[in-house]
Amino acid sequence: MVKVTTSDILAITTNVKPAINYITRRNKPDSRREITLIDISGMLMRVTLFGDLATNEGSILEAEIKYKSVIALSDFKISIYQGDTSISSQIISTLCINPKIELASELREWFQLEKAAKAKGSPSTLFKNVKEIHISDIMQTSQNLIQARYCIFKEKITTILNRLEPWFYYCKGCDKNVDKNVSKECLNDKYRRIIDDLVPRYLVKILVENDTDNARVTLFDAAETLIGCKVEKFITEKK
Structure with a gap:
């Protein structure tokens, strides 16, 4: 049984793969792109962008990957099947790059601290109380x-x-x-x-x-x- 929900996500972009063109089941051309995100919990997430999000916003994320952009995802589909989680965009989904909100600033600050800690060889804060x-x-x-x-x-x-x-x-x-x-x-x-x-x-x-x-x-x-x-x-x- 597949459990499907929708969710909003605020996370840091850590990796962006090239867009892939393919033919849908309805024999129409489309594009997809996979990106990897990390949120303030430290968990990595793989998200699949389809259509315009893959070619437009996805191209911007790919070009600016070295800056590790903060992105806000809205109305993204989360599917869980036999324990595996899949996150993907749908027609109503939106993606905002570097939103001007306080939570985005806090996430950016957390990411910079984590990056600095790893550079010094310090154990990640995620493992201090596990x-x-x-x-x-x-x-x-x-x-x-x-x-x-x-x-x-x-x-x-x-x-x-x-x-x-x-x-x-x-x-x-x-x-x-x-x-x-x-x-x-x-x-x-x-x-x-x-x-x-x-x-x-x-x-x-x-x-x-x-x-x-x-x-x-x-x-x-x-x-x-x-x-x-x-x-x-x-x-x-x-x-």
């Missing part, structure tokens, strides 16, 4: 009740399950996996195209355990901290 959990807490929680949140659990890494090739290649346009040994074609039906420049990304599968429990954990970009270098350098040195 709850410590155990493997059993995760395993015994129903999948339908799990929500995205920051936690800490301290266990021992016993095995890297895919140590021979802890990465994958993906399509920049839609984040779908691309098997470079089989085909250089993105297999997403909406955006099927040939990928000339394959982009690698960490995907490290580890086994962690304590005295009573064990669990498999998958690391994506966070694996760079564990391994100590960017994925491109790792692949080059491994070869």
